[in-house]
Amino acid sequence: MTSILPVVALGMVLCQGAFAQNPPPAPSNAPLRLTLEHALARARVNSPQVLRANIDTLLAREDTVQAKAALLPSASSFNQFIYTQGNGTPTGVYVGNNGVHEYNNQALVHGDIYAPEKLAGFRKAQVAEALARARAEIAARGLTATVVADFYGMASAGRKLANAEQSRGEARRFLDITQKQEKGGEVAHADVVKAQIQVEQRQRDAQEAQLALDKARLEFSILLFPDFRQDFTVADDLETAPALPAFPEIQAMAAKNNPDIRAAQATLEMRNWDLKAARAARLPSVSFDYFFGLNANQFALHTPEGLRNYGSAAQAQLTIPLWTGGAARSRIRQAELGLQQARTDLSFTQRELLADLNSFYREADTASLQIASLRHSMELSSDSLRLTLQRYQAGEATVLEVVDAQSTLADARNAYDDGLVRSRVALANLQTLTGAF
Numbered sequence: 402m403t404s405i406l407p408v409v410a411l412g413m414v415l416c417q418g419a420f421a422q423n424p425p426p427a428p429s430n431a432p433l434r435l436t437l438e439h440a441l442a443r444a445r446v447n448s449p450q451v452l453r454a455n456i457d458t459l460l461a462r463e464d465t466v467q468a469k470a471a472l473l474p475s476a477s478s479f480n481q482f483i484y485t486q487g488n489g490t491p492t493g494v495y496v497g498n499n500g501v502h503e504y505n506n507q508a509l510v511h512g513d514i515y516a517p518e519k520l521a522g523f524r525k526a527q528v529a530e531a532l533a534r535a536r537a538e539i540a541a542r543g544l545t546a547t548v549v550a551d552f553y554g555m556a557s558a559g560r561k562l563a564n565a566e567q568s569r570g571e572a573r574r575f576l577d578i579t580q581k582q583e584k585g586g587e588v589a590h591a592d593v594v595k596a597q598i599q600v601e602q603r604q605r606d607a608q609e610a611q612l613a614l615d616k617a618r619l620e621f622s623i624l625l626f627p628d629f630r631q632d633f634t635v636a637d638d639l640e641t642a643p644a645l646p647a648f649p650e651i652q653a654m655a656a657k658n659n660p661d662i663r664a665a666q667a668t669l670e671m672r673n674w675d676l677k678a679a680r681a682a683r684l685p686s687v688s689f690d691y692f693f694g695l696n697a698n699q700f701a702l703h704t705p706e707g708l709r710n711y712g713s714a715a716q717a718q719l720t721i722p723l724w725t726g727g728a729a730r731s732r733i734r735q736a737e738l739g740l741q742q743a744r745t746d747l748s749f750t751q752r753e754l755l756a757d758l759n760s761f762y763r764e765a766d767t768a769s770l771q772i773a774s775l776r777h778s779m780e781l782s783s784d785s786l787r788l789t790l791q792r793y794q795a796g797e798a799t800v801l802e803v804v805d806a807q808s809t810l811a812d813a814r815n816a817y818d819d820g821l822v823r824s825r826v827a828l829a830n831l832q833t834l835t836g837a838f
Contacts, residue, residue, distance in 0.1 A: 433633040435625075437552050440635070443625040444548045451544050454537035461526070461533035468526035471519050474512035479694075481505035500698035507694030514689060514717075517681035525674035532667035538660040542833040549829035551621040556637045557822045558614040564814040565610040569603035571786070571807055576600050578794065592800040599804050606811070639821040642828060645769055646838055648762055654835040655758050661834075665750040669743040676736035682722065683729050689717045758834055765827035772824060775817040782806070782813040 435443070445451050483503040485493035493501045513519060576596040582588045622629045646654075656662075695702075697710035704710060722729065786806040792798035832838065 433631065434636060435552075435633055436636045437549070437638070440552050440621075440625060441545060441548050444544055445541065447625060447627065448540075448544050450540050451537070454533075454540035458530070458533040458537045461530040465523070465526040465530045468519075468523040472513065472516070472523055474510055477509050477511075479505055479507045479509050479692075502698050503696075504698070504700040505694070505696050506700070507692050507696065510691040512689055514687040516686045516688070517684050518678050518686070521674050521678035521681050525671055525678065528667050528671040528674060532664055532671060535660045535664035535667055539664065542660065542836075546826075546829045546833050548624065550826050551617070551624060552635055553639060553822045553825045555614070555617040555621050555635050556639055557818045558610070558617040559634075559637065560639075560818045561815055562607070562610040562614050564811060564818070565603065565607040567814075568807065568811040569600070569607050571810075572596070572600045572603040575790070575803060575807070578790070579800065582794070587796065588800070595800045595804060599807065603811075639818070639825065642769070642821075642824055643838065645762075645765055645828065651758065651762055651831070651835055651838075654838060655754060658836040659754060659834055661750055662747075662754060665743075665747040669740070669747050672736065672740040672743040676733065676740055679729070679732040679736040682732065685719060685721045687717065687719050689715065691715045754834060758831075761827065761831040761834065765824065765831050768820065768824035768827045772817075772820050775813070775820040779810070779813040779817045782810040786810045 481504070483498065483505075485495050485498045485501050485503070487501045488494045491500060492498055576593070576599070579588060579592045579596040583590055583593050618633070619629060621635075622631055622633065625631075625633075691713065692715070693711075693713040695711045697704070699705075699710065702709065702711055786803075786809075789798050789803050789806040793800070793803050
C-alpha cells in the first residue's frame with residue numbers, strides 16, 4: 402500500500418500541472434451584453450409589426466408579378482372526350498354535337514392585343530408595391546425609435562441605480578462622521594438621528610432604482626428575445642451622441658427621405674390608376690386565341706379515309722362595352738372620390754411633416770444644449786457637498802445643510818442622466834422623419 406502512494410501522488414501532481422497549462426473552460430454565466438446595433442437587429446427579427454410590414458411588401462410584389470403576367474399571352478392544354486347517345490345519325494341524339502364520339506386534344510394560346518383596364522391594373526400594382534415598401538420603412542423607423550427609447554431607458558436606469566448606491570454610500574459616510582463627532586461631544590444626538598434617516602431614505606431609493614432597472618430590462622426583453630427571462634445588459638454610450646446637423650440639412654434630408662410622404666404620394670398615384678382603370682373599363686378591348694391539335698370523331702392523326710384530324714385555328718375578339726346599368730359610371734365616381742381624398746391626405750401629411758420636423762428639431766437642439774449645463778450643475782453639486790462636509794466637520798455648517806447638499810447632488814446626477822436620455826430619444830424621433838444621420 403505504501404509503495405502505491407508515491408505513484409498516486411506523482412499522478413496527482415502531473416494532473417495538476419496539466420490543468421494548470423490547460424485549465425477547463427469556466428461556465429459562461431455572464432449576461433449577454435448588447436450594443437444599440439445588436440438590439441436593433443434583434444428587434445427587427447422579433448418585432449411582429451416589422452415582420453407584418455415586410456410580409457405585406459412581399460405580398461404586394463406577388464400582386465405585381467400576377468398583374469404583369471395577366472398582360473402576357475397564356476398557353477394551356479385542352480383535353481376532352483364527349484360521348485353522345487347514338488340514334489343512327491352521324492350526330493347522335495343531340496344535333497348540336499359533332500358525333501357520337503368526339504375527341505379534343507389541343508394546345509391553346511390566348512393573348513390580349515389591347516386591354517387598357519389590365520394595363521391600368523398592372524400600373525396600380527406597381528404603385529401598391531412601392532406603397533408597401535414605404536409602410537415597411539415607416540414600421541422599421543418607428544421600431545428604431547422604440548428600441549432607442551428602451552435601450553437608453555435601461556442604460557439610464559442602470560446609471561440611476563449606480564447613483565442611488567453612491568448616494569447611499571455618501572449617506573453612510575456622513576452617518577459615520579456624525580457618530581464619531583457625537584462621541585467626541587462635538588454634535589448633538591439629533592444630528593446622528595438625521596443622518597440615520599438619510600441613510601434609510603437612500604436605502605429605499607436604491608431599492609426603487611433596482612426595481613426600475615428590473616422593470617426596464619423586462620419590458621425591453623419582450624421586444625428583443627423570444628424568452629423574456631433572458632439575462633442581458635446594454636452598453637452605455639449615452640455620452641457619445643452624434644452631432645445634430647443644421648436645420649437646412651435636416652429639411653433637405655426629410656424632403657427626399659421621408660417614408661410618410663412617399664406613402665402618401667404612392668397612395669395618390671394608386672388612386673389615380675384606380676380612376677384610369679375605371680375609365681378603361683368603358684373602352685373596347687381586343688384579344689386573340691390560337692388552337693392547335695385534334696378535334697375529331699376518332700382519337701387518331703388521320704381518318705380511315707386518310708384525311709388529317711389535326712390542325713390549327715385562330716380567332717380574334719373585339720369586345721365593346723355597351724351598357725352596365727350605371728355600374729361603370731359609379732366606379733368612375735368612386736375612383737374620383739378616392740383620388741380627392743388621397744390629395745387631401747398628401748397635403749395634410751406634408752403640413753404635418755413640416756410641423757413635426759420643427760418640433761422634433763427644437764426638442765433635439767434644446768436637449769443637446771442642456772447637457773453641458775446639467776453636467777456643470779452636477780459638478781457644482783459635488784463640490785458643494787464636499788465643501789459643506791468640510792464646514793460641518795469644522796462646526797460651521799448644520800446637519801440640514803449637509804442633507805440638503807446630498808439631496809441636491811443626487812437630483813443633479815439623475816437630472817444629468819435624464820438629459821442624456823432625452824437627447825438620444827429626441828434624435829431618434831427626428832430620425833424617423835429624416836433617416837439616419
